[in-house]
Amino acid sequence: MATQHSRSAARLMMAPAVILLLGWMLVPLTMTLYFSFKKYLPLRGGDLGWVGFDNYTRFITSSAFWPSIQATLIIVGSVLAITVVLGVLLAILLDQPMWGQGVVRILVIAPFFVMPTVSALVWKNMFMDPVNGLFAHLWNAFGLTPVEWLSQASLTSIVMIVSWQWLPFATLILLTAIQSLDSEQLEAAEMDGAPPLYRFAYITLPHLARAITIVVLIQTIFLLSIFAEILVTTQGSFGTKTLTYLVYQRVLESQNVGLGSAGGVYAVILANIIALFLMRIVGKNLDA
Amino acid sequence: MSRTVTTQRKAINTALAWGIGLLIFFPILWTFLTSFKTEATAIADPPVFLFFDWTLENYSVVTERSDYARFLWNSIFIAGGSTILGIIVAVPAAWSMAFVPSHRTKDILLWMLSTKMLPAVGVLYPIYLLFIKMGLLDSRLGLTLVLMLINLPIIVWMLYTYFREIPGEILEAARMDGATLRSEIIYVLTPMAVPGIASTLLLNFILAWNEAFWTLNLTAAKAAPLTAFIASYSSPEGLFYAKLSAASTMAIAPILILGWFSQKQLVRGLTFGAVK
Amino acid sequence: MGQITLEKVTKKFGNVEVIPPLDLTIHDGEFTVFVGPSGCGKSTLLRLIAGLEDMTSGTLRIDGQDATAIPPAKRGLAMVFQSYALYPHMSVRKNIAFPMRMAGVDQATQNAKIDAAAKALNLTDYLDRRPGQLSGGQRQRVAIGRAIVREPSAFLFDEPLSNLDAALRVGMRLEISELHKKLATTMVYVTHDQVEAMTMADKIVVLRAGHIEQVGSPLELYHTPRNTFVAGFIGSPKMNLIDGAEAEKHDAHTIGIRPEHIDVDAQGGPWQGKVGVAEHLGSDTFFHIHDTGLAETITVRAPGEVSFDHGDTVFLTPRDDKIHRFNAEGLRFS
Numbered sequence: 001m002a003t004q005h006s007r008s009a010a011r012l013m014m015a016p017a018v019i020l021l022l023g024w025m026l027v028p029l030t031m032t033l034y035f036s037f038k039k040y041l042p043l044r045g046g047d048l049g050w051v052g053f054d055n056y057t058r059f060i061t062s063s064a065f066w067p068s069i070q071a072t073l074i075i076v077g078s079v080l081a082i083t084v085v086l087g088v089l090l091a092i093l094l095d096q097p098m099w100g101q102g103v104v105r106i107l108v109i110a111p112f113f114v115m116p117t118v119s120a121l122v123w124k125n126m127f128m129d130p131v132n133g134l135f136a137h138l139w140n141a142f143g144l145t146p147v148e149w150l151s152q153a154s155l156t157s158i159v160m161i162v163s164w165q166w167l168p169f170a171t172l173i174l175l176t177a178i179q180s181l182d183s184e185q186l187e188a189a190e191m192d193g194a195p196p197l198y199r200f201a202y203i204t205l206p207h208l209a210r211a212i213t214i215v216v217l218i219q220t221i222f223l224l225s226i227f228a229e230i231l232v233t234t235q236g237s238f239g240t241k242t243l244t245y246l247v248y249q250r251v252l253e254s255q256n257v258g259l260g261s262a263g264g265v266y267a268v269i270l271a272n273i274i275a276l277f278l279m280r281i282v283g284k285n286l287d288a
Numbered sequence: 289m290s291r292t293v294t295t296q297r298k299a300i301n302t303a304l305a306w307g308i309g310l311l312i313f314f315p316i317l318w319t320f321l322t323s324f325k326t327e328a329t330a331i332a333d334p335p336v337f338l339f340f341d342w343t344l345e346n347y348s349v350v351t352e353r354s355d356y357a358r359f360l361w362n363s364i365f366i367a368g369g370s371t372i373l374g375i376i377v378a379v380p381a382a383w384s385m386a387f388v389p390s391h392r393t394k395d396i397l398l399w400m401l402s403t404k405m406l407p408a409v410g411v412l413y414p415i416y417l418l419f420i421k422m423g424l425l426d427s428r429l430g431l432t433l434v435l436m437l438i439n440l441p442i443i444v445w446m447l448y449t450y451f452r453e454i455p456g457e458i459l460e461a462a463r464m465d466g467a468t469l470r471s472e473i474i475y476v477l478t479p480m481a482v483p484g485i486a487s488t489l490l491l492n493f494i495l496a497w498n499e500a501f502w503t504l505n506l507t508a509a510k511a512a513p514l515t516a517f518i519a520s521y522s523s524p525e526g527l528f529y530a531k532l533s534a535a536s537t538m539a540i541a542p543i544l545i546l547g548w549f550s551q552k553q554l555v556r557g558l559t560f561g562a563v564k
Numbered sequence: 565m566g567q568i569t570l571e572k573v574t575k576k577f578g579n580v581e582v583i584p585p586l587d588l589t590i591h592d593g594e595f596t597v598f599v600g601p602s603g604c605g606k607s608t609l610l611r612l613i614a615g616l617e618d619m620t621s622g623t624l625r626i627d628g629q630d631a632t633a634i635p636p637a638k639r640g641l642a643m644v645f646q647s648y649a650l651y652p653h654m655s656v657r658k659n660i661a662f663p664m665r666m667a668g669v670d671q672a673t674q675n676a677k678i679d680a681a682a683k684a685l686n687l688t689d690y691l692d693r694r695p696g697q698l699s700g701g702q703r704q705r706v707a708i709g710r711a712i713v714r715e716p717s718a719f720l721f722d723e724p725l726s727n728l729d730a731a732l733r734v735g736m737r738l739e740i741s742e743l744h745k746k747l748a749t750t751m752v753y754v755t756h757d758q759v760e761a762m763t764m765a766d767k768i769v770v771l772r773a774g775h776i777e778q779v780g781s782p783l784e785l786y787h788t789p790r791n792t793f794v795a796g797f798i799g800s801p802k803m804n805l806i807d808g809a810e811a812e813k814h815d816a817h818t819i820g821i822r823p824e825h826i827d828v829d830a831q832g833g834p835w836q837g838k839v840g841v842a843e844h845l846g847s848d849t850f851f852h853i854h855d856t857g858l859a860e861t862i863t864v865r866a867p868g869e870v871s872f873d874h875g876d877t878v879f880l881t882p883r884d885d886k887i888h889r890f891n892a893e894g895l896r897f898s
Contacts, residue, residue, distance in 0.1 A: 003618045005635060009469055010388035013380030017444055018396065020377060024437040025403050028411035028418070035413065090308065098302040106548050107309035110316055113547035115498040117518040118536045122319050124522075126529055132331040134318070140333065167312065172554065221405050228500035228515065232522040247409040252505065257413050264410035275405040279398050460616050461649035465663035465710065466637040475662075479653040 029268070036261035043255045055262035064246055069270075072242040074155055075162065076223045080216055082163045087170030087215065088208065092200075094171070095178050105175075112168040116228040123161045124150060124233045154238035161229055166222075170215045177211035178204065217278045224271055243267050316540075323347070323533035330529040346534035354517060356538060363513035365428050366503070367496035370435035371489055374443040377436075379485070382447035383473060387456055397448065400441040408438075408501045419506060426508045434506065435496045443492055450484025451477070490550045497543050514539040566627065566717035566750030567592045568613060573622035575608055575774075582608050583774040585622065590718075590752060590767075592627075595744050598754045599761040600771035600797070606754045607722055609771070613752060614643050614720050626717065637666070642711035643720040646727065648703045650695035650710075656682075657691040660709045667714075681709040701732045708743070718750035725760065737763060758798050762786070770794050792894040795820045801850060801863045803888070810858050816889035816897075823850065823865035825886035828872070833879035837862060839872045853878065 036055050039048040059065060094105060111119065127133050128149035136146035149157045181204065189199045225244055234240045236249060247267055250260030310317075322330050324342045350356060385393045415434065416425070424430030454477065462476045478485070500515040507516055518539050521532050547554070568590040575583040582605050590596045598606040611617045613624065615636030624632050631639050642663075650659050657678055664674045682688045685705040695703055704724060711719055721740070725733045741764050744751050755761055761768050762782045770777040770785065770793075778790040782798075789795035795803045803820045811819045827833070828851060837856035842849060851864045851872065864880060872878055891897055 003616065003635075006388050006469070007390070010384035010390075014384040014396070016377050017381035017400075017440060020437060021400060021403050021440060025406060028414035029406075031414035031417070032411055093301070093305050093308070096301040096305070097298050098305050099298070100302065100306065104305045104309040105551070107313040109547065109551055109554075110313050110544060113494060113498070113543045114316065114540050115515050115518065115543070116500045117504075117515045117522075118319075118540055119315070121518060121521055121532060122315055122536060125532060126318060126322065127315065132333075132529070134335060137333045137335055164312070164315070172551070224405075225407050225409070225501060227408075228504060228519065231504065232519055244407060244409045248412065248505075251409070251413045252416070261413060264407070264412065267407040268410040271405050271407045271410075272402075275402050278405075279402060283394065283398055455647055455649065457645045457647050457649040458651060460614075460636075461643065461645055461710075462651075462662070462666075463616070463636050464614060464641065464643045465714070466666035467662075468637070468666075471666060476651055480651070482653075 032261045032264050032268075034261075035257050036265050038258045040258040040261075041256055051258065055258045056265070059250075059259055059262045059266065064241060067239060068241050068243045068246040071155065071240055072224070072244070072270075075159055075226070075240075075242060076220060078159045079162045079166060079223055080219060082159070083166045083170040083219065084212055084215060086163075086167055087174045088205075088212075090167070090171045091174035091178050092204075094175050105172075109168045109172055111164050112166075112172075114165065116165065116226070117232055119165055120161055120229040120232045123157075123164070128157055150234050151238050154234055154240045158229060158233065158240050161233070162223065162226060165229075166219055169219065173215050174208060174211055177208050181207045220274055220278065224274070243270065316544075319533045319536050321533075322530055323537045325530050325533075327528070327530045330533070346530045347538070350531050350535045350538070354520070354535070356517070356535075359512060359514050359517040360538075362428060362507075362511055363497055363515075366431045366435060366511075366513050367493050369428075369432040370439065370496050371443075371492040373432065373436045374440050374492060375447075375485065375489060378440060378443040378447050378488075379473075379478075382444050382451050383477065385444075385448050386451035386454075387459060397445065400444055404438070404441040412505065415502075416506070425506060426510045426512075428511045431503060431506055431511055431513075434502050435499055438499070438502070439492050439495055442495070443488055446488040446491070447481070447484065450481055450488070453484075454480050487550060487554070490546060491554060494543055494547060494550075567625075568718060568750065568752070569623075569625040569628075570613075571623040571625070573609075573612060573624065574620045575605075575612060575617065576620045581774065583612070586774070586776060588769065588776065588779070590750060592750055593748050595741075595751045595753065595764060595766045596769060597761040597765035597767070598752070598769050598771055599756065599758055600777075602756055603773075604771040605774035606756075606771050608774075610643075610720055610722055610752060610754045614641055615639050640714075640717045641720055642714045642716035642718075643722065644704075644707045644711050644724045646723040648695075648707040648724075648727075650703055650706055652695050655692050655694055656687060656698070656706050656709075659695065659706055660713055663710060663714045677713045678709075681712050684712070685709050700728050701736060704728065704736055705739075708740070712743075712747075716749070718752060721751065721753040723754055723756070725755070726757075740764065759800060762798065768798075770797060788896065789820075789888065790896050792818055792820065792890050795888060795890070795896075801865060804859060804862050805890075806858045806862075808858075811889075814887060814889055817892040818890040818894065820888040820890065821882045821886060823863040825883045826862070826864045827881040827883070828853075828864045828866050828870065828878050829881075830872070830876070830878060833881035835862070835880040835882070837878060837880065839874055839876045839878055841874065842872060844869065851878070853880065856880070 037050055037052060039051045039054070040046070041048065090108065094101065094108070098104070125133065127135050130136050130146045130148040133146075133149075135149065139146040147153060185203055186199055189203050194202065226242070227244055227248065230236055230240055230242065230245050236245045241249075243263070244267065247260050247263040250256050250263055321337065323346055324344070325336070325340055326343060326345070329336055329340045385397065419425040419430050422430075424433075458480070459472055459476060462472045467475065497513075498515070500519075503513050503515045504519060507513070518535060521528065521535060570586060570588045572585045572587060573583060574581065574585050586609075598609060600606050608617060612619050615631075615634065619632060622632075623630060626639060626641075651662065654662065660678050660681055661674050664677065678691070679688070682691055685708060687702065687705055687709060690698060690702060695706065698706065707724070724740070725736055728736060737760060740753075753760075753764065765782055767779065768782055768785055769779050772793055778785060778794045785794060785798045789798060789803075792805055796805060799822055801823045803822045804826075805818055805820050807818050811817060835856050835858060837853035840852040840854045840861065842851050846869070848868070849866045849870045851866065853862045853864060854860070856862050862880065889897055
């Protein structure tokens with residue numbers, strides 16, 4: 001397959017994609033790095049000179065920083081845990097013989113296709129509103145005081161909304177993985193006298209390990225950068241300010257570009273730590 | 289695997305699965321139903337499900353008030369344009385990596401995926417600034433380019449996994465049969481990869497349609513797609529649930545339908561072919 | 565015309581030398597088979613001839629002309645792949661037409677050639693089907709049809725029968741042989757199956773680790789294998805190779821005797837052993853004899869039905885004129 005001719009053609013054909021992505025990565029990142037060492041306030045005097053690592057120390061020592069890291073990790077971690085656990089259970093359920101399997105599948109997948117602004121607004125208003133929301137009606141029906149979801153249980157609410165969006169993804173992938181399990185393996189285990197729970201723990205679950213890894217990887221990519229869900233619900237108040245949202249506020253809302261850029265660099269570093277860890281897993285899968 | 293399952297067992301499974309399925313689907317169903325209610329019915333306590341006076345009024349109000357057609361067209365333009373551009377750039381790259389792999393192929397693929405992990409906020413201001421300088425802010429073209437770039441890694445990956453399933457011998461046969469590289473790609477590879485390319489198109493259209501960081505931050509009145517259209521409902525005036533529901537239904541319906549049609553291919557696409 | 569000459573051809577993958585310097589001439593019209601165990605470089609050699617791999621060094625000549633740098637499409641060779649490599653999205657007719665379409669042959673000529681090829685290969689009724697709707701043997705014939713219409717100066721076959729079941733394989737073997745007789749075009753055929761090599765070839769090239777171990781007609785290889793490797797590889801069941809004292813009696817390091825050149829009876833003979841497994845084929849009986857003190861197992865082929873059972877003691881008599889002698893390097897001497 002690999003002659004000199006085809007190899008040089010291949011390099012040529014790969015060039016556009018590589019150059020575009022390289023540009024997309026390097027140009028703005030370099031600019032962010034550049035701004036992060038400057039006091040730069042576009043609306044209040046513009047470029048006010050170099051300040052060394054000032055922005056970095058100020059960003060990390062600001063009272064909003066650690067809470068934002070915490071909020072980010074809580075949201076990503078909780079959503080991952082919820083979607084993987086419920087996803088496995090739901091996938092197993094959907095794999096059982098039943099009537100109308102196709103329709104149920106469609107129902108379960110649907111939330112994945114709902115755009116983030118829609119799902120956030122629908123949940124915020126029609127379900128979580130303390131006066132007119134369905135949850136409030138439900139709580140009233142049982143004689144309880146309605147919860148002010150987005151202020152009293154703000155992180156929980158965001159986790160709920162985001163989990164609802166991503167549960168279909170996890171379920172669909174895990175279901176596909178379960179269906180690819182060779183039924184002879186399970187039958188062999190049954191012949192060997194393994195009860196159902198053991199068959200699940202020693203055969204189904206290990207078989208799912210790879211799929212779970214992939215679910216975690218891909219969801220992490222997307223979850224680290226959730227934005228619209230916060231913008232249209234709490235706008236970062238009540239402890240839901242993630243790192244992404246904090247940087248957004250510094251850069252576009254208060255137009256403190258230097259400080260925001262330093263925050264952006266932190267976000268890049270955080271993402272890279274996780275990415276490095278995940279890349280290793282994907283790389284291994286790539287060889288298989 | 290042909291063991292008889294008792295009807296009772298099957299009935300329990302069915303009831304459980306349908307119950308959970310409907311629970312998960314409920315917010316969408318509720319939105320859909322609410323879009324046909326009057327504002328007063330929409331917040332009625334206890335809630336009304338099916339037995340109300342169905343009205344299309346919300347749809348006409350929403351369409352008139354906010355120029356729905358323009359947002360819709362922006363969404364179609366941006367999602368469609370970025371996907372097609374992405375495919376044009378990605379097909380040759382994926383061909384190279386799938387059929388002429390070198391020891392660096394794996395590194396390049398992983399690197400591409402890693403650019404997808406780059407947090408958008410890290411480059412928000414530079415992009416914002418560049419867009420102002422180049423006059424791309426609030427333009428469909430600018431947004432199309434950005435969405436193409438953020439989805440390019442996924443497009444390349446998906447195509448790569450589809451191409452890898454095409455036996456290299458077939459392309460070699462074409463080469464022996466006298467095909468040039470160009471005719472090899474046009475007459476042999478592309479027709480064989482049509483299903484893969486189609487599902488790549490579909491998935492990336494959906495991802496671009498629902499993208500809500502850049503579409504919210506880089507557009508204002510002119511180029512805003514449906515994501516921004518909906519976000520404009522986040523600061524409500526008066527009773528608005530029914531109108532919100534109508535607007536939401538119109539924003540998600542096209543994608544929901546596309547998504548249902550494509551659910552089989554989605555898994556592959558979303559997992560970079562790692563789960564089959 | 566189709567004479568293929570390889571001069572000092574080498575191939576390296578990275579630092580691994582797959583083909584050490586190799587010289588070989590394939591004459592026009594010859595049916596040449598490359599045979600050897602898997603990983604011996606036979607497929608690589610074929611792909612070098614096809615131009616699907618670059619040679620690291622050396623020269624390839626086709627009809628005397630230097631073809632080293634010519635791309636595969638321009639070498640005038642046609643190839644039949646192991647997986648047939650049919651285009652799944654095209655009908656049989658379009659598959660066969662593809663090389664002509666690429667060469668810009670006019671429609672009328674295309675149709676005439678397709679019809680002729682389809683008739684010769686019994687594919688006329690299947691021209692409008694897709695490859696997926698055909699059986700393995702039919703697919704194989706489509707692949708051959710696609711090769712024929714190019715009127716190549718040589719056909720290259722890369723293990724073309726290995727995906728067929730045993731019965732079909734025998735049939736296709738005959739068809740390819742007949743095609744060769746009819747077209748009288750050079751054919752280069754790669755296989756790991758020595759039976760295919762023996763039955764089809766004019767000339768067999770036995771390869772091991774990229775080296776040519778021996779080149780010759782099937783019967784030359786059978787009667788005078790150049791070394792112990794060829795001796796063991798050609799012929800079925802395998803030649804018995806015996807070291808040690810028994811070999812020294814013949815002034816050799818190793819002696820070889822084919823199973824069909826050993827007589828077996830219950831009365832007496834120079835060698836003695838116990839029957840392990842007896843395989844009754846009807847036409848022949850194969851005995852695997854243990855405890856001879858010569859080698860772990862001695863295989864004997866007796867014509868017709870001979871009834872010895874597991875555990876019977878038997879006597880073996882090798883025919884002295886059929887004993888092959890090899891020196892310490894494994895090379896034949898006489």
